[in-house]
Amino acid sequence: MLLSRKLIALIETNAEELTTKWMEIVRTHPDTPTYHTHDPEQLHERAYSVYSQLGKWLSDATTKDEIQEIYSTLGRHRREEGFTLSEVLQALTITRRVLWLKIESDGLLDSALDMSLAMHLSNRTVLFFDRAMFYTARGYES
Numbered sequence: 140m141l142l143s144r145k146l147i148a149l150i151e152t153n154a155e156e157l158t159t160k161w162m163e164i165v166r167t168h169p170d171t172p173t174y175h176t177h178d179p180e181q182l183h184e185r186a187y188s189v190y191s192q193l194g195k196w197l198s199d200a201t202t203k204d205e206i207q208e209i210y211s212t213l214g215r216h217r218r219e220e221g222f223t224l225s226e227v228l229q230a231l232t233i234t235r236r237v238l239w240l241k242i243e244s245d246g247l248l249d250s251a252l253d254m255s256l257a258m259h260l261s262n263r264t265v266l267f268f269d270r271a272m273f274y275t276a277r278g279y280e281s
Contacts, residue, residue: 146260147194149245150238154190161186161237170229173222189234197263203270210271214278224279228272235268 150157162183165174174182195201217227 146197146242149242150190150194153241154187157190157237157241158183158186160240161190161233164233164237165230168229168233171226171233173220173226174230177220177222186234190238193238197260197267201267206267206270207274210274211278211281214275215281217275218279224276227275227279231268231272231275235264238264 162179165171165182165186166179167175196206214224214227218224
């Protein structure tokens with residue numbers, strides 16, 4: 140799909156910008172206080188890792204099992220680091236929101252055809268983040 144390729148290109152070429160915007164929000168948001176004081180270089184590295192791989196993760200090539208493995212581990216690590224589960228889930232929500240704000244601001248969805256294809260893209264994105272949040276919570280609780 141042309142839109143999917145456009146999205147992947149948008150994410151890959153703007154991973155640094157997306158990371159910077161995410162950092163601005165997560166380090167000041169009232170619902171993510173541990174992120175305010177956590178090592179900014181480590182946070183940047185983690186967010187960049189997510190955005191730089193997100194195109195691949197949204198593709199059909201990524202399996203549910205891969206998402207489970209990555210995000211269950213993430214949940215365990217964040218618990219060990221002292222983050223609350225609500226903060227981690229809020230940070231994931233911010234990740235998704237920053238992505239969609241970029242998609243909207245860059246005019247990726249300009250035509251009626253793009254809007255139709257956007258439904259597929261939106262469904263893939265929602266499914267990915269729903270799974271990421273679920274497995275993060277499961278890993279956090281284990």
